[in-house]
Amino acid sequence: MRDANANERTALTTGTGGADSFEISPKDLQKLMDCRKLEAVKYLNEKYGGVVGLCRLLKTSPQDGLHEDDFSKRINTFGANVIPQQRAKTFLRLMWEALQDLTLIVLIVAAFISLALSLYIKYGQAPTFDESEGQAGWIEGLAILIAVFVVVFVVALNDWQKERQFRGLQNKIESEHTFFVIRKGDTKQIPVKEIVVGDVCQVKYGDLLPADGIVIQCNDLKIDESSLTGESDQVRKSETKDPVLLSGTHVMEGSGKMVVTAVGPNSQAGIIFALLSSEQKEKSKTKKNDKKGKKNINKVPSANSDAYQMKSKENKTKTESDTEQTSKPKKKPRRKEQSVLQAKLTKLAIQIGYVGTCVAIATVLILIIKFSVHTFAQNKEPWQTGKHLKQIVNYIITGVTVLVVAVPEGLPLAVTLSLAYSVKRMMKDNNLVRHLDACETMGNATAICSDKTGTLTTNRMTAVQCFVGNKHYKRIPTASELPESIINLIVMNISINSGYTSKLLPPDIPNALPKQVGNKTECALLGFVKSIGRSYEDIRTQWSEERLYKVYTFNSIRKSMSTVIKESDNPMSFLLFTKGASEMVVKCCSWMMDEQNKPRPFSLQDQERLTEAVIEPMAGEGLRTIGIAYKKITIATNSKSPNDMIVQSEPNWDDEEHLLEGLTLLGIIGIEDPVRPEVPAAIRQCQKAGITVRMVTGDNVNTARSIAMKCGIIQPGENFLVIEGKEFNRRIRDKATGKVRQDLFDQVWINLRVLARSSPQDKYTLVSGIINSRAAPSRQVVAVTGDGTNDGPALKRADVGFAMGIAGTDVAKEASDIILTDDNFSTCFLDDSPLKAIQMLWVNLIMDTLASLALATEQPSVELLDRAPYGRTQPLISRQMAKNILGHSLYQLGVIFFLLFYVQLIMEVDNVSG
Structure with missing residues (x-):
């Protein structure tokens, strides 16, 4: 028996390993992977003699995996397990996109008109007014262009740095994504990108499949294929009924082994990526030429791939052809809503924009009417294109400037830069941030629903x-x-x-x-x-x-x-x-x-x-x-x-x-499972900052209560609630319908500190109910930690989802916003105008932006934890802030009016604004 196995292994590893050394081609494997369920079983048995015959053609062993050390020939034949990234945008492209801002376009047009008029005044006609205005008039237009250039440059530079940062982040996430394979009879954990066709992989609960494959052996294996088919039901896999496993799908239950048949661009994840890239190109072509775009849609090389076939076969409600489906614009699914601060800033910017627009239009109309009445009605001056048009353009520039000054463009820039800067700092604290807005949202969290095992405890059992x-x-x-x-x-x-x-x-x-x-x-x-x-x-x-x-x-x-x-x-x-x-x-x-x-x-x-x-x-x-x-x-x-x-x-x-x-x-x-030594202090800091920490665990109520006491989540003498999942559901659900009632939920969650013997569905219900609740003075901002596959819905529902980098499954990491690379709870917590247009623009666009940069990169202090978090509905501008703004505005207006109307008389000068 041993000799037979040795002969089989020798046969498997012989050959040159080139394209001709394999008796099966990537196209043959693609045909196999296009089959489904019993059709795949029949095709596999008739064409290749079952999975054992397929392994023989791939020169691998179902038991011991690959025996070779050099995989270059295998990669040359079947490809590497790397999906090519889209080309990064160039810096000039980013500058061009930054220039698409309507306000900047208006400023550029106004600047060029100002330059043209100043040149026309100087060279186009005889001077009929102050010559110094024509000689120095070009300075204002040029200064506006310089200000616009600085803003465009800073925005483009920020976008360029952000793109580089996220590419690096993506590479880091991919490099840390590993999978168990069997090579030379030993089980090894290797980076996903090193997996090749012919590898025998161990598949287990919680895995995100990194490649396509055929089941060799499995135990109660269930796969979530909704990312490909849209079907929410889990698909049971087996050697005799449905042996096809697809990359990008999630293992929800069971375990098993598979032989890899397609990697990288040839796998289902790679094909879908290629299709998405093709669709983006086709959409851009469609904008230029609608008819041409519709014709080119049919030229997508992978249109017959499984990504389309699965949708047409299994989603029976869809009757449109592949061409019709791809030609229709598809909405990109949003991961979740805007962060709390982003939503408040958007609302504030819209309100300021409305007010600024009205004030700007009113300013321009008042100035033009005043100028017209004074010049043409009172002084009876004839129309002089150079002089009068120049004045009207100045009024328009003033109006645009009022609008520009009104919009706080430095604030969004400050927020973006601050978050990007925070990502770098948090990396040093074992926080791998997957979404920028999570940094800001976590800073205002009012509630944390934490797992016990591995998060509050050492996970050294x-x-x-x-x-x-x-x-x-x-x-x-x-x-x-x-x-x-x-x-x-x-x-x-x-x-x-x-x-x-x-x-x-x-x-x-x-x-x-x-x-x-x-x-x-x-x-x-x-x-x-x-x-x-x-x-x-x-x-x-x-x-x-x-x-x-x-x-x-x-x-x-x-x-x-x-x-x-x-x-x-x-x-x-x-x-x-x-x-x-x-x-x-x-x-x-x-x-x-x-x-x-x-x-x-x-x-x-x-x-x-x-x-x-x-x-x-x-x-x-x-x-x-x-x-x-x-x-x-x-x-x-x-x-x-x-x-x-x-x-x-x-x-x-x-x-x-x-x-x-x-x-x-x-x-x-x-x-x-001992409590981490740093956890009690971290929880005290959270409580001091006004953050409520709740423990959600699968352990029984006595174990959970004991750990919660050791952590400091509950204190003797406090009014707290410790219940099990079954009792939790009994209290919050309507007895007749079985559905969650918010009024009943609000009676439970405020004092709830420990939820024991809970399921992932209980965690989702708790998170969703707290977010929707209006029982607290201001709506809650909720952070959640999770590590299991079924924690995915709760991680997505939360304002910030933390996945465990060590114990967390691939599904949990994918659903999260931040990955705790050390699984540690403590890492979770850090006529003449008084001002010329160019003067206002300089203050607003340049000085505000530089001030924003300083604000964004300021180091956080320990005292930050003493500040209570802001609720979801708490206004961005508080009463105290409004009083300060109003007081400063009145004071500054008073000083400006005094300088404008009285200093000129006191100092006996002709023009104080010069």
Whole structure:
């Protein structure tokens, strides 16, 4: 057998590796990936002899993956897993876009008219008025052009820096996106861009698939393909019904392995990217030539790709052709609304714009009417084009200047620069900002809904207590202290009934703790196995993933994971192992192994006594309690053991609820996850700044309350509410319809501090309800932390979503605004006018902009945390600010009027404005 495997591996790695060395081409693979469900299974079996035959053609092994070290020939044939970025805009292009501002265009036109008139006055006709005006008249026009150039240059420079920054940010995000592959029989975590066609990838819950592939083996694998098909239902994948996996889709449940068949531009994500780029080009062509654009739409090279076929096949409501779909302008989906400050600034700018426009028009009309009456009606002067038109243009420039001065263009620039500058600073504090506006919004957050595990705690979990053989151990006992038959079942349960990507690795430095890789709860259980002197690796070697008969992966509803294996010595007998939240597992148990290694009945009263005597005391110490149980299923007529499940035929493995009845409890393990030392101080700072911190966790209410007390989220004597998700829903939902009622919700959320045993849907309901609530004096600005796939909706709904950089799934990171690269909560918190037109423009456009730059780059002080956050509906200009503005305006107007009308008489000068 070993020789056969060796010969197979040798055959897989032979060949030159060039385009001709592979017996399958990218086009052949594309045809395969265009098939769906049973059609794909049929095509795969008939054309290639199943997935094993496909792997042979790709020169890879379904078990051991690729064996080669040089992937250049494979990349030359099938491409690299990199989607080409669109070309960056040049600096001149950005300057041209900045010039499209209507106000700047009006200023430029006015400046050129002013220059033309000054030249006409000087050279075009005989001087009939002050010659110095014609000689110096060009200065005003030139000064306006210089001011406009400075503004355009600063805006373009800011946009250029922002684009460079976000390209760097995108590259950083992509470089940190890794995936598990099998190469030379070893599981490795490599950057996504290094994945090649032929790689065997391990797929698990929470992954964002980086390439297209075919399922080799899977366990209860469900995929969210809504990003491609628009269908919200999860798609169940299997080797025999639907083996096609597509890049850009999300793994919602289960695990498995796939062989990569398309990467980069040839994958579905790459094809869609190419289509979007083509559509953008076609839209730009359509603007120039409508007919030409419609013809060119049909020339898109990937129009027959899966991106179109999936939509036409699966979205049956759409009857338009591909050409019609692409020719219609599509609205770009907005991620979320404007940030709180942006919304306030937009509203203020519109209001100022209306007022400024009215004042500007009134100013121009009054000046022109006054000039006309004085010049033509009173002085009876004849029309002189150079002189009189020049004066009218000056009035128009004054009106435009009033409008320009009225609009606070320096403020949006200051906000943008400040946020961009903040992004750089936050990178040093382990905050990876994905959306600029999140920096500003987080600065005004009034409520934070935080996870417990890994955010408030260290996520370095350790088993510290256990209940085995009807005895509660306050420490981890030695193997000799425990009943051997029970321990054998517990060790087998933990080793097999965990993700095989969860493992303990030797420490990087001597005498340090082992490195925990994968799910930290499972790592703590594996540590328990090690601490009693057993080896989980030996059991996994004996029971490879391919030998597991059925796997029910963990999800947030059942809060447990189960695995079925077929016994080696009895093919008619199955073992079902279950582990999960202790109270959930205990409810499923009808038997318990006692101190004599014998199963005894486990009644409801026994369950309650165990909960009171063991589970609640453990939880009261802040421990996470994990229940370990099993069931033996035998196809027979009778059994020696009373706790075996006897069936006449193989059970329906899809009926999970029925299978999880009548389990036998093996033990309870208490896992400690210490609070991060810096968290209590960070929460005190938040509370001092007026920010309410709420903990949302899947742990039971006793564990959650204990951790909340240690963190400082709740304090003795305070009026706070700690409830579980089920009670939370009972209080906020209408009894008749089951829908959330805002009035009921408002009675709960204000005092709510801890939501235990909650689901991601509960978190979404909490976040959405707080944002919509008007019970507080000003509407709340909510920040949320999350790490799971199902946290995506809550992260998107929140004003600011924080994803965990270490423990977070790809789906959570994609839905977030900011990624905490160290998973640490503490990183979340930081006639003649008195003024010539050019003088006003200089003050407004140049000095204001420079002042904005100074404001944007000012370092935050610690005292900033003493300021209470601004609510969603709190006005941008407070009463105190309005008083200051009014007082300063009246004072400055008084000084200007005094200088204009009295100093001229007192000082006996002709013109004080010169």
